[in-house]
Amino acid sequence: MTRHSFALTTVASLALLWSAAAADPVEPDESPDKPIDAYPSLDTVIVTGSGRTEAPNDTPYTVNILDSIDLNEHLTRSLPEAFEETPGVMVQKTAHGQGSPFIRGFTGFRNLLLIDGIRLNNAAFREGPNQYWSTVDPLAASQIELVKGQGSVLYGSDAIGGTVNVITKSADVFAHPDGQAFLGGNTFYRWASGEQSHTGRIEIDAGVGGRTGFHVGYTTRDLGDIRAAGLGELPKTGYTESGLDTRLDHYFADNLKLTLAYQQFEQDDVWRTHSTIFGRSWEGTSVGSERQRVLDQTRRLGYAQFEATELDGFVDEVKASVSWQRHEEAQDRVRSDSRRDVQGFDLDSVGASIQMASELPIGALLYGASYYRDTADSFRRDFRADGSFNRDRIQGPIGDDATYDLAGAFVQDRISIGERFDLLLGGRYTFARADIGGVEDPISGSAISINEDWHDISASIRGIWDLMGDESSILYGGVSQGFRAPNLSDLSRLDTARSNELETAAPGLDPEQFITYEIGTRILHDRFSGGLALYYTDIDDLIVRTPTGRMIDGNSEVTKRNGASGYVYGIELDASWELNDSLTLFGNFAWNDGRADTFPTSSPISDEESISRLLPPTGLIGLRWETSDDFWLEVSSQLVGKQDRLNTQDRADIQRIPTRGTPGYTLLNVRTGWQFTEDFLVTAAVENVIDEEYRAHGSGQNEPGINFVIGGAFSF
Numbered sequence: 123m124t125r126h127s128f129a130l131t132t133v134a135s136l137a138l139l140w141s142a143a144a145a146d147p148v149e150p151d152e153s154p155d156k157p158i159d160a161y162p163s164l165d166t167v168i169v170t171g172s173g174r175t176e177a178p179n180d181t182p183y184t185v186n187i188l189d190s191i192d193l194n195e196h197l198t199r200s201l202p203e204a205f206e207e208t209p210g211v212m213v214q215k216t217a218h219g220q221g222s223p224f225i226r227g228f229t230g231f232r233n234l235l236l237i238d239g240i241r242l243n244n245a246a247f248r249e250g251p252n253q254y255w256s257t258v259d260p261l262a263a264s265q266i267e268l269v270k271g272q273g274s275v276l277y278g279s280d281a282i283g284g285t286v287n288v289i290t291k292s293a294d295v296f297a298h299p300d301g302q303a304f305l306g307g308n309t310f311y312r313w314a315s316g317e318q319s320h321t322g323r324i325e326i327d328a329g330v331g332g333r334t335g336f337h338v339g340y341t342t343r344d345l346g347d348i349r350a351a352g353l354g355e356l357p358k359t360g361y362t363e364s365g366l367d368t369r370l371d372h373y374f375a376d377n378l379k380l381t382l383a384y385q386q387f388e389q390d391d392v393w394r395t396h397s398t399i400f401g402r403s404w405e406g407t408s409v410g411s412e413r414q415r416v417l418d419q420t421r422r423l424g425y426a427q428f429e430a431t432e433l434d435g436f437v438d439e440v441k442a443s444v445s446w447q448r449h450e451e452a453q454d455r456v457r458s459d460s461r462r463d464v465q466g467f468d469l470d471s472v473g474a475s476i477q478m479a480s481e482l483p484i485g486a487l488l489y490g491a492s493y494y495r496d497t498a499d500s501f502r503r504d505f506r507a508d509g510s511f512n513r514d515r516i517q518g519p520i521g522d523d524a525t526y527d528l529a530g531a532f533v534q535d536r537i538s539i540g541e542r543f544d545l546l547l548g549g550r551y552t553f554a555r556a557d558i559g560g561v562e563d564p565i566s567g568s569a570i571s572i573n574e575d576w577h578d579i580s581a582s583i584r585g586i587w588d589l590m591g592d593e594s595s596i597l598y599g600g601v602s603q604g605f606r607a608p609n610l611s612d613l614s615r616l617d618t619a620r621s622n623e624l625e626t627a628a629p630g631l632d633p634e635q636f637i638t639y640e641i642g643t644r645i646l647h648d649r650f651s652g653g654l655a656l657y658y659t660d661i662d663d664l665i666v667r668t669p670t671g672r673m674i675d676g677n678s679e680v681t682k683r684n685g686a687s688g689y690v691y692g693i694e695l696d697a698s699w700e701l702n703d704s705l706t707l708f709g710n711f712a713w714n715d716g717r718a719d720t721f722p723t724s725s726p727i728s729d730e731e732s733i734s735r736l737l738p739p740t741g742l743i744g745l746r747w748e749t750s751d752d753f754w755l756e757v758s759s760q761l762v763g764k765q766d767r768l769n770t771q772d773r774a775d776i777q778r779i780p781t782r783g784t785p786g787y788t789l790l791n792v793r794t795g796w797q798f799t800e801d802f803l804v805t806a807a808v809e810n811v812i813d814e815e816y817r818a819h820g821s822g823q824n825e826p827g828i829n830f831v832i833g834g835a836f837s838f
Contacts, residue, residue, distance in 0.1 A: 170267040170287040173276050173477060173488050179646050182546055182586040182598040184655040184694065188266040195795055195805055197312045197833045201258045204266060209710040210694040212737045214251045214820045218348060218359045219392035222251035226270055226657065227690040227714050227733050228283030232606060236287040240425055240445045243280050244471050245496040245526035245610040249667065257387045257421040258288055259341050259365035261310060261323050265289040271638040271657055273602030274580040275548035278530045282604045282636050292369050293327035293335025300332035312833040316826025318346025334372045341365045351827030352815040358393040358400040359823060381427040388420045396777045396822030404824055405780035414456040422448045439479040447471040465502035465518040485537035496526040498610060516562040516569045521614030523559030542588040552578045554607035561614045564626040564674060572613050572629045578605045599641035606634040612665055612682050624674050625667060628682035635662040652697035661688040661718055668721040688718025690733055709743040722770035731769035735820040738765035738786065752797030760789040765819045778822045787816035805833040
């Protein structure tokens with residue numbers, strides 16, 4: 123944050139605090155920003171599934187929620203790692219600071235990440251696992267919502283495998299008497315031996331009860347090199363990062379709220395170790411030849427949101443947002459022959475959206491529109507082996523002097539048919555356009571430009587049946603279309619793809635199309651909760667990397683191409699059973715499979731192969747003991763099967779995936795916590811108790827061996 127932007131935020135915050143103190147207080151109401159106490163529960167609310175605040179059993183989708191208890195007890199290191207025990211999600215890590223969740227077989231730009239409803243996805247997101255989710259601090263979240271297989275009606279392009287909405291922390295103005303000023307805060311600390319890491323966070327809340335609340339938080343992490351079972355200390359796996367988040371919520375009345383927020387997150391010296399000489403061979407994987415590949419990235423987000431509820435007239439609710447987001451990325455790479463290149467990009471994204479709701483005779487209508495414009499400048503500077511400057515290239519990892527527009531409008535109607543069945547019908551129109559001024563032709567080396575635009579109409583039909591009439595047991599399902607428009611990375615990338623591959627520009631691409639069929643059931647009773655979901659996603663016009671047969675700078679050239687079709691299907695199961703007032707048994711299981719057309723050779727002949735990096739059979743079982751004096755102890759075991767369903771590109775990725783597939787593994791974790799006083803929480807854990815050697819399928823490194831974790835949280 124610059125000094126000017128920090129000053130503007132501070133002045134605006136103080137002005138609203140002063141106006142709130144001088145004004146008449148409002149009466150508090152049921153606010154969706156109030157902390158969530160437990161999940162699963164009939165009291166839990168979500169906003170991501172249908173676009174409105176509702177209970178999980180009122181949503182015709184498969185939802186997973188990480189609430190304030192989950193986040194406070196585990197003090198998760200990174201946002202992707204928050205999903206490591208979520209059924210149907212595999213967290214791949216190219217590097218320690220570069221995690222990317224695979225949700226129902228999809229990762230990267232085929233999953234959509236929102237922050238308070240604002241898109242984090244931008245036009246520079248690249249194919250396959252990428253590092254951008256790691257720029258969101260999980261300690262800044264009050265709740266994280268995952269909706270799987272939602273489709274594109276509500277949120278547009280990219281929402282294929284899943285949509286994640288990170289709800290950020292705010293000062294709870296309704297926890298204090300109306301009109302009374304308040305000031306307090308929290309501090310957190312986490313230490314982990316296997317990561318040799320230290321994490322610290324401080325939060326301050328201030329405001330006026332029933333009127334205004336201001337929240338500011340700062341997180342810093344210093345992560346050392348991983349200590350992996352069987353391999354010892356893994357060099358160059360440590361890095362540092364820090365994050366700042368601020369949020370001001372002001373209630374003009376009990377149904378009118380303005381939110382102003384700013385956040386930034388920085389990562390420094392994150393090595394892509396597996397491609398360098400510092401990598402470690404495991405189960406036959408090869409070690410890279412590069413001397414260095416290190417990444418720095420920074421993300422900044424500022425937004426203003428206005429919400430109005432319980433309005434008189436045709437429109438019952440309105441939520442409008444304007445946002446600005448900036449992503450900066452720089453990679454410093456030294457090859458085996460000491461040649462060096464520094465490349466990256468700066469991307470600014472401005473956005474605006476509006477969403478409205480109306481109760482009509484034809485049902486509960488939700489409708490709105492959004493627009494985002496990304497502006498990107500990329501760079502690459504080449505240096506000779508002696509360190510002298512060689513040349514500036516036309517572009518960096520994406521085309522230079524580029525803009526990308528994404529606009530859409532949607533409507534969704536919820537129709538009650540009888541007392542127990544609701545039908546959701548929705549549709550969305552989307553327009554996307556890319557204008558790229560500087561793209562390097564891989565053959566001639568000269569500059570070309572790319573100008574493309576696309577249109578799409580997506581639809582969804584979903585149903586939800588209240589089996590018992592009390593929302594405790596439901597059956598849900600439906601069909602949802604999804605699509606993904608080609609982005610700047612698809613069209614103009616000039617950068618390493620998989621190991622020993624160089625991806626080059628690919629103009630003339632069409633959008634990818636998906637149709638997800640799903641049926642599931644969910645039960646939320648006093649002592650038992652559980653869910654079962656079956657899904658099948660049909661894939662058409664998938665954009666895939668295709669070998670050209672050429673070699674460029676020692677790498678095999680690949681470029682993007684439409685034409686792949688395929689499918690992915692799977693099952694997800696989770697359950698929790700309170701055996702008595704103290705003991706809870708819980709567990710989950712997930713598995714998926716799928717095939718798609720690939721181009722296994724340099725010829726244009728396709729073949730149907732397994733989807734890349736499929737989720738192996740994965741299960742979790744655990745037992746939790748809680749006492750009346752706020753002490754808890756939890757023992758859990760995660761069992762992951764061997765993954766040897768590999769396609770040609772997986773088998774070629776020999777730095778990350780063993781030739782015979784990624785071995786299965788069993789993890790045993792013990793976690794405990796004690797609410798020592800009302801204001802002081804102590805947590806401890808022993809992760810990977812049996813010191814198992816393992817890595818998540820497709821990752822570039824092994825995970826820590828036995829890992830002792832100590833955490834503490836203090837409120838003041």
